[in-house]
Amino acid sequence: MYTRIRAMDLQAKVILILVAVIFPISFFLGLVQSKVLEPVLSEEVREVGVSFAQSLANQIDSHRLLLKADASAVITDRIQHLMYTQPSILRVDVIAKKPNDTHLSNIASNIEDQDNAPPVVEVLRDTVTTERTYEEGIPVWSILYPVSNGSEKANIHVLVSLRFVGAVQNTTLRINLIAALISTILLTLILSFFLKRAIENEKQLKVAQMSNEALSEKLQEIQQELIHTEKLAVMGQLTASFAHEIGTPLNAIGGHMQLLNSDLERVISPSLFGALSDRIKIITGQLRKIEDIVKGFLQNTKKPIAQQKSIVPVRELIERILALVLPTLQRHQISFGQEYAAVEDQVEVVPLEIEQVILNLVNNAIDSMKGRSVPNALWIKTYNDPARQTVTIEIKDTGTGITKENLKQIFKPFFTTKSAGEGHGLGLSICQQIAKAYGGDVLVDSDLGKGTRMKIQLPVKKAEGKSA
Ligand SMILES: Nc1ncnc2c1ncn2[C@@H]1O[C@H](COP(=O)(O)OP(=O)(O)O)[C@@H](O)[C@H]1O
Ligand SMILES: [Mg+2]
Structure with a gap:
């Protein structure tokens, strides 16, 4: 799960966080709101019921309706009239004693056929009472309101529904969730507008990191190759001198064998010489073999041209190397400048x-x-020497410089001022060999303490068809 989240892109993460934060908060706020609202609304509903009862009581009082002969019909009429304006009132009864009756009954009601329904009280109350209860599963306020016309007493009973309080609560919660949804969408839109750049940057960073890794891998590869070439060169030099050293005594042995042969021919009998001469032939034959092997060695140490030559602009070669070393320059806080002044910078070489x-x-x-x-x-420049038809790659540094003493030595194989692990002292000698093989050279001038200028000079390869 965690890794899956890590793999998501930034935008998805932001949306996830927004949703995870905003929704619970809105839900909680909605809940709190409805809990706070509930008692207020409930009180409101109770007041609606009480004021309804009061206005009915006022009408009974002012017109002395209880005393009328058709009290039941008149009051029912009034109730129905009043109820038009109050949809939340479920039921209204007027409870009193009918003439000649000993029990209380509903003398008027908004609901027809109340004669059989028992009145909600057995004894008439003379104060207003309100009570929260349920009527057929619906929460209601049950209100009793006393009224009298002289000695005639009655109670008005009103049932007000609290259903709409629940509806308001639900609606509040729903509105909160919708608000959360809208604000999440809005925030996401606004944030993604600003995040776009951040996301772009993140992507570019990743790409840069990846290409950086690829570059340093390539650098390692080439450096490995360099060390390999140096090693090969060392081996070549060793083999060459080995072959040379072996060659001399072999020659001498061969010569002496011939002398021995002619000496024996003179001194001993022909029959004996025949047998001995065969031996000597075998020995000289084996010597030839050794000589051939040694010659083969000497030929093998001449550097094979491993790759095809091609015509390339030196700038291209420089830029390939720069791509490899720029991170190293940055790491060592070495600033870098380049200037490609050479107009003719094509050379015919093995690029590598x-x-x-x-x-x-x-x-x-x-x-x-x-x-x-x-x-x-570090500066890298290129320029032409039109007189000599060469292009020069100049590599200039602000480093330690080289002493006069060392300047004479640096192109010699195995000359190094570096510690054992760091340098073989073969770099410059190989570089010069390569440049010379193309009819060019590697030159140096150095200011001790100020820096060094190394120059690779190569003959320009004129493009076909162009006049020199
Ligand atoms: N740019 C330079 N600045 C100072 N010294 C240099 C520079 N290039 C070469 N040298 C000197 O020349 C020596 C030989 O160089 P090189 O043939 O590349 O062998 P290596 O680098 O393995 O020692 C170095 O050890 C160093 O003393
Ligand atoms: Mg070196």
Whole structure:
């Protein structure tokens, strides 16, 4: 459940929260309102009943209706007349003693055929009494109101329905819930208007994070490759010198074997020489094999062209590497600037190789700046040298710089000022080798304490059909 909520987008979460908060509150408010309203409304209803009884009593009083011979008919008429205006009054009776009767009975009523219904009291009251009760399941006020014409006494009995109080309560609750619904919708609309940007930002952030992850993966991959290339180069160099070292004694052995052969031919009998010479042939044959293997080694250490050359603008190569290293620059708080001034920046190379060179030089630059407190900056520029038909990629840093002593050494393999884990001292030598293989070069100038400028110079590849 929790993870499902986490996976929802922001807008859905907001709506969920609004609904979860607003609805219970409105429901509670509605309940409180109706509970507060109920006694007030109920009192209102009671007053309606009492005032009805009072106005009927006034009419009986002022016209002395109880004393009339047709009292029952006249009063019933009055009741019916009065009741038109009061729909909540269920029933009205006038209770009195009929002439010559000893018991109380309903002498007038809004309901016909009351003769059989017993009156609600046995003894006439002389004060107003009101009581909440139920009539056929409906909550009602039962009101008794005394009236008299001289010695003739009577009670007016009124039943007022409280049903509409319940209806009002229900309506209040319903209105509250509808209000909650409307306010949820309105709030959602308003919030989503404002949230749109936040949601967009969140999405962009996610995309950025993802591409960041992809980039750092790619960076690791290329760096891994770089280390691999360096290792291969080391192995190549080792094998080359190994092969060279083995080759010399092998040559010597071969030579001496030939001498031994001719010496033996002179000294011993031909039959014996024949047998020995066969042995010597086998030995020289095996020596040839060893020599071939060693030669094979030497050939293998020449760098194979693993990938196809293509014509690419150097800017494209630079930008591919930049995408990889920008996060690292940010992490080390190194500001970055670029200027592509080269008009002709096409080169014919194996892209990955030149990318490796650029990455190598940029990594060296970062190494020379990281951890320093001064404001650090890296610039990458390109420009042409029309005289030489070259395009130069210049990588400039504000790092430590290089001493005069070290400047003479940095292109030598295995020269490094870094600790064992950090540098193999092969980067620059490989970079120079690669550049030279394309008829270019890697050059350096450095100001100790101020920074270093590394330049990759490559011949421009003219587009087909254009005149030089
Ligand atoms: N941009 C630079 N700023 C300062 N020193 C540098 C820079 N580039 C190279 N160097 C020096 O040249 C040395 C050799 O560089 P490199 O061939 O890349 O080997 P590595 O970086 O593995 O040490 C480095 O150890 C460092 O002393
Ligand atoms: Mg390096």
